Amino acid sequence: xxxxxxxxxxxxxxxxxxxxxxxxxxxxxxxxxxxxxxxxxxxxxxxxxxxxxxxxxxxxxxxxxxxxxxxxxxxxxxxxxxxxxxxxxxxxxxxxxxxxxxxxxxxxxxxxxxxxxxxxxxxxxxxxxxxxxxxxxxxxxxxxxxxxxxxxxxxxxxxxxxxxxxxxxxxxxxxxxxxxxxxxxxxxxxxxxxxxxxxxxxxxxxxxxxxxxxxxxxxxxxxxxxxxxxxxxxxxxxxxxxxxxxxxxxxxxxxxxxxxxxxxxxxxxxxxxxxxxxxxxxxxxxxxxxxxxxxxxxxxxxxxxxxxxxxxxxxxxxxxxxxxxxxxxxxxxxxxxxxxxxxxxxxxxxxxxxxxxxxxxxxxxxxxxxxxxxxxxxxxxxxxxxxxxxxxxxxxxxxxxxxxxxxxxxxxxxxxxxxxxxxxxxxxxxxxxxxxxxxxxxxxxxxxxxxxxxxxxxxxxxxxxxxxxxxxxxxxxxxxxxxxxxxxxxxxxxxxxxxxxxxxxxxxxxxxxxxxxxxxxxxxxxxxxxxxxxxxxxxxxxxxxxxxxxxxxxxxxxxxxxxxxxxxxxxxxxxxxxxxxxxxxxxxxxxxxxxxxxxxxxxxxxxxxxxxxxxxxxxxxxxxxxxxxxxxxxxxxxxxxxxxxxxxxxxxxxxxxxxxxxxxxxxxxxxxxxxxxxxxxxxxxxxxxxxxxxxxxxxxxxxxxxxxxxxxxxxxxxxxxxxxxxxxxxxxxxxxxxxxxxxxxxxxxxxxxxxxxxxxxxxxxxxxxxxxxxxxxxxxxxxxxxxxxxxxxxxxxxxxxxxxxxxxxxxxxxxxxxxxxxxxxxxxxxxxxxxxxxxxxxxxxxxxxxxxxxxxxxxxxxxxxxxxxxxxxxxxxxxxxxxxxx
Amino acid sequence: xxxxxxxxxxxxxxxxxxxxxxxxxxxxxxxxxxxxxxxxxxxxxxxxxxxxxxxxxxxxxxxxxxxxxxxxxxxxxxxxxxxxxxxxxxxxxxxxxxxxxxxxxxxx
Numbered sequence: 002x003x004x005x006x007x008x009x010x011x012x013x014x015x016x017x018x019x020x021x022x023x024x025x026x027x028x029x030x031x032x033x034x035x036x037x038x039x040x041x042x043x044x045x046x047x048x049x050x051x052x053x054x055x056x057x058x059x060x061x062x063x064x065x066x067x068x069x070x071x072x073x074x075x076x077x078x079x080x081x082x083x084x085x086x087x088x089x090x091x092x093x094x095x096x097x098x099x100x101x102x103x104x105x106x107x108x109x110x111x112x113x114x115x116x117x118x119x120x121x122x123x124x125x126x127x128x129x130x131x132x133x134x135x136x137x138x139x140x141x142x143x144x145x146x147x148x149x150x151x152x153x154x155x156x157x158x159x160x161x162x163x164x165x166x167x168x169x170x171x172x173x174x175x176x177x178x179x180x181x182x183x184x185x186x187x188x189x190x191x192x193x194x195x196x197x198x199x200x201x202x203x204x205x206x207x208x209x210x211x212x213x214x215x216x217x218x219x220x221x222x223x224x225x226x227x228x229x230x231x232x233x234x235x236x237x238x239x240x241x242x243x244x245x246x247x248x249x250x251x252x253x254x255x256x257x258x259x260x261x262x263x264x265x266x267x268x269x270x271x272x273x274x275x276x277x278x279x280x281x282x283x284x285x286x287x288x289x290x291x292x293x294x295x296x297x298x299x300x301x302x303x304x305x306x307x308x309x310x311x312x313x314x315x316x317x318x319x320x321x322x323x324x325x326x327x328x329x330x331x332x333x334x335x336x337x338x339x340x341x342x343x344x345x346x347x348x349x350x351x352x353x354x355x356x357x358x359x360x361x362x363x364x365x366x367x368x369x370x371x372x373x374x375x376x377x378x379x380x381x382x383x384x385x386x387x388x389x390x391x392x393x394x395x396x397x398x399x400x401x402x403x404x405x406x407x408x409x410x411x412x413x414x415x416x417x418x419x420x421x422x423x424x425x426x427x428x429x430x431x432x433x434x435x436x437x438x439x440x441x442x443x444x445x446x447x448x449x450x451x452x453x454x455x456x457x458x459x460x461x462x463x464x465x466x467x468x469x470x471x472x473x474x475x476x477x478x479x480x481x482x483x484x485x486x487x488x489x490x491x492x493x494x495x496x497x498x499x500x501x502x503x504x505x506x507x508x509x510x511x512x513x514x515x516x517x518x519x520x521x522x523x524x525x526x527x528x529x530x531x532x533x534x535x536x537x538x539x540x541x542x543x544x545x546x547x548x549x550x551x552x553x554x555x556x557x558x559x560x561x562x563x564x565x566x567x568x569x570x571x572x573x574x575x576x577x578x579x580x581x582x583x584x585x586x587x588x589x590x591x592x593x594x595x596x597x598x599x600x601x602x603x604x605x606x607x608x609x610x611x612x613x614x615x616x617x618x619x620x621x622x623x624x625x626x627x628x629x630x631x632x633x634x635x636x637x638x639x640x641x642x643x644x645x646x647x648x649x650x651x652x653x654x655x656x657x658x659x660x661x662x663x664x665x666x667x668x669x670x671x672x673x674x675x676x677x678x679x680x681x682x683x684x685x686x687x688x689x690x691x692x693x694x695x696x697x698x699x700x701x702x703x704x705x706x707x708x709x710x711x712x713x714x715x716x717x718x719x720x721x722x723x724x725x726x727x728x729x730x731x732x733x734x735x736x737x738x739x740x741x742x743x744x745x746x747x748x749x750x751x752x753x754x755x756x757x758x759x760x761x762x763x764x765x766x767x768x769x770x771x772x773x774x775x776x777x778x779x780x781x782x783x784x785x786x787x788x789x790x791x792x793x794x795x796x797x798x799x800x801x802x803x804x805x806x807x808x809x810x811x812x813x814x815x816x817x818x819x820x821x822x823x824x825x826x827x828x829x830x831x832x833x834x835x836x837x838x839x840x841x842x843x844x845x846x847x848x849x850x851x852x853x854x855x856x857x858x859x860x861x862x863x864x865x866x867x868x869x870x871x872x873x874x875x876x877x878x879x880x881x882x883x884x885x886x887x
Numbered sequence: 888x889x890x891x892x893x894x895x896x897x898x899x900x901x902x903x904x905x906x907x908x909x910x911x912x913x914x915x916x917x918x919x920x921x922x923x924x925x926x927x928x929x930x931x932x933x934x935x936x937x938x939x940x941x942x943x944x945x946x947x948x949x950x951x952x953x954x955x956x957x958x959x960x961x962x963x964x965x966x967x968x969x970x971x972x973x974x975x976x977x978x979x980x981x982x983x984x985x986x987x988x989x990x991x992x993x994x995x
Contacts, residue, residue, distance in 0.1 A: 008944060026913055026962050027936060029955070033914040034932070036957075057931035065937040 023066055031056060061401055077406070081413035088414060089421075095386065096418060098778060099379045103422025105771050106372030107465050108429030113368050115434055115458040117361045120269060121354075123455070125347040126262035128201035133266075133346035134314055136167070136304040136321060138339055146342040147352025149300040151335070152293060157328060158304070158341065163312035163320050166199040168192060169302040172267040173447070175710075176274065177555040177740035180246040181234055183729075184740040186555065186710075188447035189274035190265055191281060197225070197257075199307045200266055205231070207242035207257030215277040222253040222280050228261040230273040248274075250556045250738050264449060266305050268349045271449040297335035305346050318343035364764070367520070371768050372469070374516045374775045377509040379422075380473040381779055383415055384506055385786045387481030394481055408478045415474025416467065423466025427459055476505065506783055507819055513779045514823025515830065517772035518860060522831035523838065524765035525852040526845055531762045533844035534755055540681030541590065542625025546747035547721035548589050549728060552710030556739055566735055567711065571617060573731040574715050579724065583715040585617035585698050589747075590624060591754040593684055594709055600694065601666040602654035609654050611646075611692040612683045620695070621645075621678055623716045624747075631661045631676035634697045643697065645676035650692030667694070686754050687843040710742070721746050758843060773860070777867045784816045785871040795875050796883025805876040812875045816868030817861070824857050898938050900981065903966065903974040906948060912961040913939060939964060947973050 012019055031052050038048035053059075089096040124130040136158060138148030150158075152169065159167040170192035177186050190196075194216040197209025205228055214220050224246070226235075235241050245252040253276075265272030281294070293299045308317055325341045342351065349357050387394070394407060434452040551570070553563045567585070575583040588595040599608035614620075618634045621627070629648065644665070651660040660674045676695075683691040698711070717724050725744060732741055745753075752759070788795070795808055835847040845852075905911065905919045916939075917932050942948045947970030955961035966974070 008946075012944065022962070023936065023940075025960070027933065029912070029959055029961055030914045030917070030932065030936075032959075033955075033957075055932050057933035059933060062933035062936050065934075066940040 020063065023063060027056070027059060027062070058401055077409065078413070081410045082417065084410065085414040085417040089417060092386075095382060096421075099382045099418045100421040100425060102375040102378040102382075102775050102778070103419050103466065103469055104425035104429060105775070106368070106375035107419075107423050107426030107462055107469065108433065109368035109371050109426075109768070109771075110365070110465055111426055111430035111454075111458055111462045112433040112437075113361060113365050114461045115430055115454040116437065116452055117365075118455070118457055118461075119452045120349055120357060120361075122457075123347065125200075125266060126202065126260070128203075130347060131345065132308045133200065134164075134306050134308060134317055134343050135266075135346040135348070136306055137342050137351065138300060139325075139342040140338060141340050142338045145352055147350040147354075150302050150304055150341070151297045151300045152302060153295065153297045154300075154328060154336070154339075155302055155304055158321060158324055159306075161306070161317065161320050161324060163309055163317040164306040165309050166195055167304060167306035168196040168199040169304045170196060170266070170275075171301055172265065172270060172272065172303055174276070175552065175555065176249050176276070177552070177738065178234065178246060178248050178274075179250070179738035179740070184738050185234075186552065186740040186742040187230060187273040188271070189276060190267075190272045191276050191278060194277045194279070196275065196277075200305060201307075202263035203260030205258045205260050206239050207255070209257055210275075210277045215279050217279055220277075220279040222248075222251060223256045223277060224248060224253045225257045225259060225275040226255060227259055227264060227271075227273045229264075231258045247738065248276075253280075264451075266346060267303060268347055269449055271447050271451075273447075297332055314343060314345060367764065367768050370516050370520060371771050371775075372465075374513045374772050374779075376469050376473045377513045378775050378779045378782070379415070379418065379469070380477060381506055381509050381782055383411075383418075383474060383477040384480065385782055387411065387477045388786070388790075391481065398482065404482050407482045408475075411478035411481060412471065412474050415478070416470035419466040419470030419474070420463070422469070423462045426466070427454075427462040430454060430458065430462065480505075506786070510776075510779050510783050510819045511823040511826065513772075513776045514820055514860070514864075515827035517769070517776040518824050518827025518857065519831045519834060520765060520769040520772040521856045521860060522828070522835065522852060524762065524769035525856045526835055526838065526842060526847065526849055527758060527762035527765050529849060529852055530842040530845045531755065531758045534686050534758050537682070537686055537844065539591070539686065539751065540626060540679055541747075543747040543751055545717050545719065545721050546624065547715050547717060547724055547728070547744075548712055548747060548750060549725075549741050549744040550589075550710040550712045551732065551739055551741050553739070554710075556736065566739070569735045570713060570732055573735065574713060574728060575619075577715075577724070577727055577731065579718045581716045581718060582619045582623045583713065584620040584623040586620055586712045586714060587613075587615035587698065588709050589712045589714065589750060590681060590683060591686065591750055592709065595684065598668070600668075600672075602663070609650065609692060611650055611694040614693060614695045615698040616695050617698050620714070623714045624681070625716075626681045627679040629677045629679060630659070631674070633676060642670065642672055643675045644672045645678060645695040646674055647678050647680045647691075647693040647695075649680040649690035650694060651677055652690075653692050672696075682754075686751070687758075712743075714747075761838075773863065777863055780816055780820065780864050781867040781870065783819065784812060784868045785874075787815060788812055788871040788875045791875070792878065792883050795878055796880045799878065799880035800884060808878075809872050809876040812872035813865065813868050816864055816872075820861055820864035824860060828853065828857065896977070897981075898934065899942060900974065900977045902935070902938055902942060903947060903970055903977070906964060906966045906970070907974070910951075910953075910963040910965040912953075912955060912963050914961075916964070942970070945973075946970075 031049075034052035034055065035045070035048045038051055039045055043051065056062075125133065127133065136150070137146060138150045138154075139146045140148055150169070155167070155169040159169075161167065170190045172190050174189050174191050175186050176189055177184050192210075194210040194212040194214075198212065207225075209225060210223065215223060226241075231237055231241070235246075241255050242257060243254065245254050247253075265275075293301060306317070308314065321341045321343055325336075325339065328336045329339065344351065348354070397407060398404065431454055434454055437452055438450045553566055556566075558566060571583060571585055574580060596613040597610060598613050599610050601608050616634070618636050621633060631645070634643070634645070644667075646654075646660055651658075654660070654665070655663060660677055663674050664671050665674065666672075678695075680690045680693070682688060683693050713728075715721070715724065715728070729741060732739055795811075798811075799805075799808065831853075832848060839847045901920060902916060905916050905923070908919070911919065913935055917935055939948070939950070943950055943964075947967055948964045949967050950962045950964050952960060953963045
């Protein structure tokens with residue numbers, strides 16, 4: 002019935018005009034009626050009254066007539082929205098405060114949801130992502146899933162009937178690119194040639210690999226680049242496709258560039274290029290290839306399959322399960338405890354997913370606490386305002402407004418405020434996401450932090466805002482419209498709602514203060530911990546040390562070439578003016594990715610675990626680690642069977658003995674200890690003394706670990722950052738195609754190692770600061786409100802002789818009572834919670850007395866200041882005027 | 888009688904019925920309803936106006952501004968063909984309903 006709706010719309014659009022005409026009609030009716038009644042002998046006044054009585058409630062009839070024009074709720078909604086906007090504009094201070102409170106809470110929650118959404122729920126940007134499944138290994142003995150799989154197993158599994166295709170790839174492949182500028186190391190994947198046919202991402206230019214050719218060993222080398230790499234390094238040159246670039250010192254033809262969103266199929270990590278398996282052979286120097294393609298024990302691949310149209314994730318899982326069982330029977334030696342696990346692709350590796358979830362749950366708890374304090378504030382401000390509008394509301398109830406209608410209107414207002422807050426909160430979440438992208442993470446793996454907030458996050462923000470508006474607007478709205486008309490109309494505000502009214506507001510403030518106390522104590526503990534972590538003696542002199550990494554395996558040198566290049570770099574760096582000493586190491590200290598291994602010492606039964614370092618001479622001098630006894634490695638001396646140990650290792654393996662000259666068994670070799678050094682921090686700042694075992698790097702120059710390469714360390718006179726260009730030049734003179742990466746000062750390395758405590762401190766610090774801000778506003782609001790309501794009482798007291806100081810004290814006492822109650826609850830909760838955080842605290846007890854005294858005192862003094870403003874207002878009241886006040 | 892004591896829909900039907908006598912303004916419709924029902928049906932007079940709005944929106948009556956007997960601007964309503972049809976249908980339905988009710992009440 003569209004004509005009817007058209008008419009409705011027209012009526013409604015002409016609403017003002019029609020309403021005026023309707024009033025005229027009704028007025029005519031009343032006039033005619035009055036006239037008639039007067040003719041029947043009534044006085045004019047009586048007649049007018051009788052006419053009105055018979056007519057009924059004029060306003061209501063008008064409203065109902067309007068109701069015929071357009072759905073009532075819709076017109077009400079529009080009216081309420083307009084009214085709410087007007088109120089918000091009229092009280093900008095109040096509204097900004099309320100919306101800001103909501104924004105802070107919603108922003109924090111949205112950011113976390115955004116990160117979780119990004120890491121856990123985002124579908125891959127490919128054609129039909131829901132048809133892609135991830136196939137990983139499952140350790141049947143430990144029940145762990147998410148393991149890598151071997152190449153022969155992959156070859157068997159790819160026969161599965163429920164899959165159209167299956168591809169395997171190695172996701173952590175570093176490669177140096179030296180065309181178009183400074184040589185740099187990038188991270189990519191080595192994939193079977195059908196990778197792009199299975200995954201089906203969009204292509205910006207060109208194509209993927211050709212399974213017919215690119216799987217063949219020795220085929221012409223090809224590469225697919227990611228969009229960001231193409232843009233940043235090759236300026237988005239479309240003509241690049243078909244040309245060659247220099248990758249690991251060989252010419253490789255670019256066949257395609259993927260679309261902008263695609264960064265590979267490994268969640269949380271990104272790839273910048275893809276190489277086909279045919280190049281494995283030439284990548285063998287990087288520690289791949291060789292018998293890895295034939296060995297079922299060598300598990301190193303991730304795998305993704307695309308489901309056939311008639312297959313489901315479940316049917317694929319059961320088919321692959323059966324295949325796994327067959328493999329177990331056929332190859333008991335290697336596949337004895339191996340099964341396979343199938344799930345939708347693009348999710349965080351199931352092996353670490355629960356850890357990631359717990360991490361997010363903890364962060365979310367903090368954000369929800371902030372949101373709760375924020376919302377308590379909004380509720381409190383609304384309550385205060387509703388009580389100030391008591392008279393207006395009572396008047397409206399008296400002239401026939403329904404309670405439901407008024408509640409709806411008040412709710413519309415709180416919703417509008419919450420939605421404003423939600424929008425601002427979403428904006429804050431976007432800023433936060435960008436900030437996460439810049440944060441340094443102490444890993445050299447290609448971790449993907451390019452968090453983008455999609456429409457789901459926006460929906461989340463809006464939903465959260467609506468929830469906030471309803472939950473925290475409903476109580477004030479119901480309270481404000483509670484019938485109690487006569488009192489309110491007579492301005493007897495003091496008696497309205499009674500003490501319970503105050504009770505709720507007080508409870509909200511107490512809750513706020515308690516939450517704020519917990520957050521502040523936590524942030525206090527973490528900040529103290531960060532400070533003491535910064536003061537921890539690392540056992541090194543970390544000033545004026547510059548670190549940079551290079552990976553000779555990227556350039557596929559022969560062993561003799563490697564030796565020549567590495568020696569030349571070390572010698573060149575050591576000879577630079579201003580360089581006091583230079584050395585090499587398999588991994589820098591305070592890096593989480595070093596090697597750990599066990600060795601047998603003398604006659605001890607149990608092997609000792611130690612961090613293993615391969616180092617060049619002068620390592621200890623360069624890092625400022627004290628040599629206690631014995632001697633350093635010497636250049637040019639054959640060094641097959643000697644090692645240096647640290648004090649912690651000596652204490653553990655040779656308690657109360659001198660380790661020099663003792664022998665240990667390591668990987669089947671007998672090694673003689675020639676030196677003893679002081680214990681320095683090895684992996685993290687907070688660790689207990691770690692046993693460390695240092696071997697001469699000359700033994701395995703290739704770098705046993707192609708993720709971190711070889712680290713060159715130089716101790717400089719003066720600011721080490723100034724030596725970067727010089728060192729780059731030195732390396733370029735030796736080989737212009739060798740990429741340098743992870744260039745940083747030791748100080749920067751140190752602050753990276755403080756990543757966790759710093760993150761915790763800044764997270765809680767921010768949350769605590771927000772909580773404090775919000776609670777201060779809350780206390781201030783409640784006390785000002787109380788003073789406003791007690792104006793008359795204060796006036797009476799003053800008239801009866803109360804001095805100003807006494808009035809001041811009275812108001813302050815009210816505020817402090819609330820603060821103390823909240824603080825007590827908060828302190829109790831903080832005691833219980835901080836114990837759980839003990840493992841994250843360095844050099845600070847979870848019940849650190851300083852924090853537990855200083856924070857409450859600080860909170861109390863801020864509360865006093867917040868109360869002082871309204872208290873002074875109360876104390877300076879003019880009693881005469883206060884008494885006259887309603 | 889209060890305004891809620893009428894059977895639902897009957898006010899609309901009665902308004903349509905009064906308009907079969909010609910074009911009338913609101914007050915006249917109210918007077919006529921009162922006279923015809925011999926003062927038994929005392930509708931809250933104001934509730935006539937929402938009813939008129941409803942009927943007009945449905946296209947059953949048409950309002951037009953004219954001048955009343957005492958020279959004031961008044962809105963006169965007249966039945967449309969659609970309204971006539973609706974009235975006939977409603978009347979039939981009403982007869983059926985009251986007949987049925989009467990039978991039940993007579994039996995008991």
